[in-house]
Amino acid sequence: MSGRSRERQAKYQRIAAELRAGIETGEYEPGQRLPGENDLMAAHGVARMTARQALALLQAEGLVEARKGAGVFVRDFKPIRRLGVERLARAQWGSGRSIWAADIGGRDLVVDSVAVTEEEAPAAVAEILGLGEEDRACVRRRRFVLDGEPVLLSVSYLSAELVRGTPIAQPDTGPGGTYARLEELGRRPVRFREEVRSRMPNAEESAHLRMSSGMPVMLIGRTAFDDQGRAVEVNEMVLDASAYVLEYNFEA
Amino acid sequence: MSGRSRERQAKYQRIAAELRAGIETGEYEPGQRLPGENDLMAAHGVARMTARQALALLQAEGLVEARKGAGVFVRDFKPIRRLGVERLARAQWGSGRSIWAADIGGRDLVVDSVAVTEEEAPAAVAEILGLGEEDRACVRRRRFVLDGEPVLLSVSYLSAELVRGTPIAQPDTGPGGTYARLEELGRRPVRFREEVRSRMPNAEESAHLRMSSGMPVMLIGRTAFDDQGRAVEVNEMVLDASAYVLEYNFEA
Numbered sequence: 001m002s003g004r005s006r007e008r009q010a011k012y013q014r015i016a017a018e019l020r021a022g023i024e025t026g027e028y029e030p031g032q033r034l035p036g037e038n039d040l041m042a043a044h045g046v047a048r049m050t051a052r053q054a055l056a057l058l059q060a061e062g063l064v065e066a067r068k069g070a071g072v073f074v075r076d077f078k079p080i081r082r083l084g085v086e087r088l089a090r091a092q093w094g095s096g097r098s099i100w101a102a103d104i105g106g107r108d109l110v111v112d113s114v115a116v117t118e119e120e121a122p123a124a125v126a127e128i129l130g131l132g133e134e135d136r137a138c139v140r141r142r143r144f145v146l147d148g149e150p151v152l153l154s155v156s157y158l159s160a161e162l163v164r165g166t167p168i169a170q171p172d173t174g175p176g177g178t179y180a181r182l183e184e185l186g187r188r189p190v191r192f193r194e195e196v197r198s199r200m201p202n203a204e205e206s207a208h209l210r211m212s213s214g215m216p217v218m219l220i221g222r223t224a225f226d227d228q229g230r231a232v233e234v235n236e237m238v239l240d241a242s243a244y245v246l247e248y249n250f251e252a
Numbered sequence: 253m254s255g256r257s258r259e260r261q262a263k264y265q266r267i268a269a270e271l272r273a274g275i276e277t278g279e280y281e282p283g284q285r286l287p288g289e290n291d292l293m294a295a296h297g298v299a300r301m302t303a304r305q306a307l308a309l310l311q312a313e314g315l316v317e318a319r320k321g322a323g324v325f326v327r328d329f330k331p332i333r334r335l336g337v338e339r340l341a342r343a344q345w346g347s348g349r350s351i352w353a354a355d356i357g358g359r360d361l362v363v364d365s366v367a368v369t370e371e372e373a374p375a376a377v378a379e380i381l382g383l384g385e386e387d388r389a390c391v392r393r394r395r396f397v398l399d400g401e402p403v404l405l406s407v408s409y410l411s412a413e414l415v416r417g418t419p420i421a422q423p424d425t426g427p428g429g430t431y432a433r434l435e436e437l438g439r440r441p442v443r444f445r446e447e448v449r450s451r452m453p454n455a456e457e458s459a460h461l462r463m464s465s466g467m468p469v470m471l472i473g474r475t476a477f478d479d480q481g482r483a484v485e486v487n488e489m490v491l492d493a494s495a496y497v498l499e500y501n502f503e504a
Contacts, residue, residue, distance in 0.1 A: 060452045062451045079449070190503060190504050191501070191503050191504065192501070193501050194499070195498070196497070196498040196500070197331070198450035198468050198469075199494070200313050200468065202268075202313050203268070214466070216493070218448075241450035245447050245449050246447070246448040247446070247447050248336055248500045248502075249444070250337045252442050
């Protein structure tokens with residue numbers, strides 16, 4: 001930071017910067033308690049509100065979390081590394097492995113709820129899937145939980161006509177999941193598009209992911225295409241941003 | 253949303269959900285004014301605070317924005333579509349085009365500040381670049397502005413020993429940019445890794461990107477590798493999440 005922008009900083013920002021530096025250098029380790037409001041008031045000669053603002057800023061950045069009555073602690077950010085490209089490589093789902101297994105380095109990412117319905121797709125999804133006005137979508141809604149914490153909501157849309165009566169319309173799609181079943185239907189996905197955004201969660205997302213207040217979600221919209229370039233699946237995902245790093249590897 | 257979760261919703265959430273549905277169906281179009289606090293109080297028989305909370309929720313989600321004295325308006329989300337894979341394809345920078353040109357569909361994404369320095373790299377970056385304790389990094393700090401609004405902060409690290417005395421150490425790197433110059437140095441990037449996260453901005457990021465309060469940033473960490481698998485550049489980017497969609501296309 002330049003000297004000029006340092007001067008512009010309010011006191012609470014300077015205190016936050018000092019604490020942030022302490023977290024980054026490891027002076028305060030993950031899980032460790034930060035100095036409290038009283039400590040900061042004494043150390044910096046500031047009012048309680050200033051100390052509180054400094055801690056609130058670090059909370060808003062996701063670096064620390066308040067635990068009721070116990071103080072403010074350095075967050076232990078051990079994100080799920082979601083590999084966009086290798087994760088969907090056919091070698092994985094082709095041999096019956098879950099597309100999720102590569103993500104979590106031994107930790108336990110599990111589906112804790114799944115609901116499969118037939119309904120009208122949202123207009124944007126219907127257009128991508130080429131569904132007409134009379135056509136219905138098979139909709140698979142799942143929530144994924146890691147170490148007991150909900151981290152991902154996933155809603156997958158496929159042509160109901162295509163998948164009706166197959167395991168894709170069942171909660172358990174069998175080994176290799178939806179993509180292995182699509183291959184059996186002659187609609188093997190060969191190309192993927194992922195679109196990534198971030199925003200604050202709405203109330204429903206916040207409740208279902210048990211989000212800390214003030215923390216954003218990432219959205220991934222994934223479209224799977226067959227070898228004719230036809231979209232066979234649209235999957236809308238909402239991820240707790242504090243739980244994920246998305247990784248994409250590709251060649252020039 | 254299930255009936256049960258609808259019952260759990262507070263009044264302000266129900267009002268927000270109704271307005272949100274109106275935005276999604278196009279009843280309220282981008283740039284259009286939403287009903288104000290007084291309108292919502294009359295229509296729903298609620299207190300001013302409830303109406304205010306409903307509008308605040310939509311603001312936090314980034315769907316609407318308040319304009320002082322004028323009311324709350326549907327945001328016009330025309331994001332920059334940043335193509336991760338094609339964007340970095342050699343066909344583009346190899347022929348002297350900027351790697352950014354593909355992103356914006358004719359709109360004008362320009363660098364409004366660039367500073368090039370030689371300094372010590374952060375430990376994590378030094379490790380990726382294979383810099384020893386004595387080695388310095390060439391650091392290129394840029395800010396990108398779209399339609400007059402700052403949308404992206406970019407800090408690029410390269411080995412100072414490698415690029416010293418070349419246009420990479422100058423503000424203007426010439427046609428094709430850094431990657432074309434690296435090719436001339438025999439260190440052509442052939443493989444890229446991008447890591448994507450999201451969190452709330454810190455105070456400095458917030459100031460430099462002129463962020464609306466309560467809106468998140470996306471972080472992209474990009475590493476460029478040469479044909480020996482050596483990292484030649486690490487680029488840390490901070491993006492205004494409300495301005496960007498990241499797109500990745502790849503094959504199974």
